[in-house]
Amino acid sequence: MNAGTQDPDATHETLVIGGGIVGLSVSWFLAEAGMGVLCLDAGRDSGSATNAGSLHGQMQSRMERLFPERIEDYRHTLPIYPRAIDYWAEIAGRLGEDIEFAITGGLMIAESAGQMAALERKSRIEGEHGVHTRPMGREELLSIAPCLNSGVHGALFCEKEGKINPLLAAGAVRRQAEAAGAVLRNGTAQRLQPGGVGYLVATDRATYRAERVVIAAGTGSGRLAATVGLRLPCTAEPLQMSITEPAEPLMHHLIQHAARAITMKQLANGQVLIGGGWPAARPRDRLPPAVLSESLAGNLRLARHLVPAIGGLQVQRTWAGVNTLVDLVSVLGPVESLPGLYFAVPGDAGFTLGPYCARLVADAILGRSPDYPLDRFSIARFRKS
Numbered sequence: 001m002n003a004g005t006q007d008p009d010a011t012h013e014t015l016v017i018g019g020g021i022v023g024l025s026v027s028w029f030l031a032e033a034g035m036g037v038l039c040l041d042a043g044r045d046s047g048s049a050t051n052a053g054s055l056h057g058q059m060q061s062r063m064e065r066l067f068p069e070r071i072e073d074y075r076h077t078l079p080i081y082p083r084a085i086d087y088w089a090e091i092a093g094r095l096g097e098d099i100e101f102a103i104t105g106g107l108m109i110a111e112s113a114g115q116m117a118a119l120e121r122k123s124r125i126e127g128e129h130g131v132h133t134r135p136m137g138r139e140e141l142l143s144i145a146p147c148l149n150s151g152v153h154g155a156l157f158c159e160k161e162g163k164i165n166p167l168l169a170a171g172a173v174r175r176q177a178e179a180a181g182a183v184l185r186n187g188t189a190q191r192l193q194p195g196g197v198g199y200l201v202a203t204d205r206a207t208y209r210a211e212r213v214v215i216a217a218g219t220g221s222g223r224l225a226a227t228v229g230l231r232l233p234c235t236a237e238p239l240q241m242s243i244t245e246p247a248e249p250l251m252h253h254l255i256q257h258a259a260r261a262i263t264m265k266q267l268a269n270g271q272v273l274i275g276g277g278w279p280a281a282r283p284r285d286r287l288p289p290a291v292l293s294e295s296l297a298g299n300l301r302l303a304r305h306l307v308p309a310i311g312g313l314q315v316q317r318t319w320a321g322v323n324t325l326v327d328l329v330s331v332l333g334p335v336e337s338l339p340g341l342y343f344a345v346p347g348d349a350g351f352t353l354g355p356y357c358a359r360l361v362a363d364a365i366l367g368r369s370p371d372y373p374l375d376r377f378s379i380a381r382f383r384k385s
C-alpha cells in the first residue's frame with residue numbers, strides 16, 4: 001500500500017472523493033471553515049456536467065414509476081427539497097457570478113381527470129411533508145402558461161421550483177472552493193483502507209493519507225464503499241437531453257407531466273431544454289453513454305404534444321449523461337462503524353439537492369448540528385436488506 005504514496009509524511013485533514021456539485025460544495029464549505037481539503041476527481045460520468053438544471057421542489061412523477069416500494073420512506077425526506085432550493089438561492093447570492101438561478105414556479109401537467117386526481121392526492125401528501133403545491137384547473141393553467149396544448153386538463157403548481165444553468169453553477173462553486181483553499185486534483189480513488197489516524201486512499205496515480213474521507217463520488221460511491229465492507233447500492237442511470245435553438249419567450253415555468261417522462265424549460269438565452277428521464281444507452285461501463293434515437297424521437301414528440309410551438313424549433317444538440325440513483329433517499333453523514341468516513345450522495349435530483357446535502361455533511365464534520373436530522377440518510381439502512 002505504501003508503494004506510490006505521495007509525500008508519505010503528508011496527512012490531509014480531509015480528502016473529498018468526487019468533484020461534482022456535491023464534492024465541490026463540501027470542499028468549499030470545509031475549506032471556508034479553515035480545514036485543509038484535497039478533492040480528487042476521476043473526470044468521468046459527472047451528472048453535474050450533463051444535467052438539466054431543473055430545481056425540483058415537488059415529488060417527480062418518475063419516482064413512483066422507478067421505486068414504488070420506496071415511496072413511503074422517500075416522502076419523509078421531502079422537506080429537504082424546498083430547503084435545498086432556498087439554499088441554492090443563498091449561495092447563488094454569495095457566488096458573485098451569474099448562474100442563471102431563477103425561481104419560476106413549476107407545473108406538473110395532467111391530461112385526464114384520473115391524472116388530476118392523482119396529482120391532488122400527491123399534493124395532500126406533499127403538504128403533510130412541508131412541500132407546498134396547489135392543484136390548478138385548466139382555465140387558470142392556460143392563462144399562466146398559454147404555450148400549452150389547449151387539451152390539457154389541469155396541473156399541480158409548485159411555486160418554489162425553477163432552474164439554474166448547471167455548467168455556470170458548477171464552475172462558480174469550483175472557483176469558490178479553490179479560492180477558499182481547497183486543492184483540486186485529477187485521480188481515481190480505487191480503494192480505502194483504515195490506517196493509523198484516518199485512511200489510506202489508493203488512487204490510479206498515488207496513495208493519499210487523510211484524517212477523514214468524504215465519499216461524494218456519485219455512481220462511483222458504491223464501489224468505494226465496498227472496499228471498506230459497506231453496502232451502498234447505487235445505480236448508474238444513463239439519461240439523455242436535448243436543447244433547441246433560441247426562441248422568443250415561450251414558456252416561463254418548469255414543465256413536467258403527471259404520468260410521462262418529461263421536463264422542459266426555457267433558458268435565459270431563449271433555448272428550450274428538453275429531458276425528463278429518457279434512457280440513453282451504455283453497452284459497457286467504461287464507455288461514455290450514447291444517445292438513443294428512439295428516446296430522442298419520443299422525448300421530442302411528447303415535448304411538441306405539450307407545447308406545440310416547440311415543433312417549429314430546430315434541435316441544436318442532444319447529449320447523454322449518467323445520473324446516480326440510490327433508493328430515492330440520499331446517503332449522507334458519518335459511518336458509525338468507521339470513524340472519519342462520511343458519505344455525501346443525493347438520492348435523486350442531485351443537482352437540486354447537491355449544495356444542501358453537502359452543507360449537512362460539512363456541518364456534521366465541523367461539529368455543527370445539521371439543521372435537518374441525518375438519521376434517515378444513514379448508510380446503515382442498507383445493512384438490513
Ligand SMILES: Cc1cc2nc3c(=O)[nH]c(=O)nc-3n(C[C@H](O)[C@H](O)[C@H](O)COP(=O)(O)OP(=O)(O)OC[C@H]3O[C@@H](n4cnc5c(N)ncnc54)[C@H](O)[C@@H]3O)c2cc1C
Nearest residue numbers: 020022042043044047048051052054189218220349350352
Ligand atoms: C441527463 C441528466 C439530467 C439531469 N437533470 C437534473 C435536473 O434537472 N435537476 C437535478 O436536480 N438533477 C438532475 N440530474 C441529476 C444530477 O445531475 C446529479 O444527481 C448530480 O449532478 C449529482 O451530483 P454529485 O456531485 O453527487 O455527482 P456527480 O456530478 O455525478 O459527480 C461525481 C463525481 O465523482 C467522480 N468520481 C466517481 N468515482 C470516483 C472515484 N473512484 N475517484 C474519484 N472521483 C470519482 C466523477 O468523476 C464525478 O465527477 C440529471 C442527471 C442527468 C444525467
